[in-house]
Amino acid sequence: MQTFIDAFSDIDGPILDLGCGTGRLLVEFLKARRDMVGCDAANDMIEWAEKVLAEADVACPLYVQAAHQLDIDQSFAGVYMCGAFGLGGSRQQDLESLRRVHGHLREGGRFVMDHYLPNLESPKGWEAWITKPELPRSWPKHVERKVARDGSEFELRTRQHDFDPLRQTTTLEIEVTKSRDGEEIGQERGLIDIGLYFLSELELMLASAGFSDVQVTSFGEPTAPEPWVDRRILIQAVA
């Protein structure tokens, strides 16, 4: 998250965290005394963010709005999206999101987003672009484990449910299992559609939304991203 804080260190004025989730980054910006607004498409995320901010003894306005319908009566010196671009919507909605971000920035304001390039880490993932895979894929052996503050344990598994190389979309299935003292007490599964974007397409979308001076770096490094090396990149653009 320091990468995002650093990206705005040289500009003053209000900053919008678009797709703020539970307020993970908002808290750090607010502790650094930045003037913040948070926004997320999901009502429950904003409810969590309210709690997380209150526990950290910080506060800022929070809105429930999807990026492609962003309509906040304020203009910002900066807007960022961390892990929130391309989720759940169509390409038209993603382009409209960038237009709305542009419309909420002051002239010369800065937009910053991180982005994961499609499936660069997995040769198996690439095969699916040329040969139809069996879908949904089997569940991976790897399980991500987390312990909540109340001591309950969560196991998270993700698998590819659908993929369309023509439309560049993938659907992930996410399964969360909750247990306490080793005993399973609940399980939920959900699907999320993700738009897959290559860098040139994003650059064209940003230009089409009105942005200029688009700069791309390796995530967390000031250097240009390297082909075959970088999977997560940071994109900055000027309104």
Ligand SMILES: C[S@@+](CC[C@H](N)C(=O)[O-])C[C@H]1O[C@@H](n2cnc3c(N)ncnc32)[C@H](O)[C@@H]1O
């Ligand atoms: C992976 S989480 C990242 C949360 C937060 N930015 C962070 O880094 O901790 C993605 C968040 O984006 C939100 N989101 C997804 N699509 C969105 C959209 N179109 N407009 C606004 N928020 C969106 C989700 O509800 C979720 O809270």
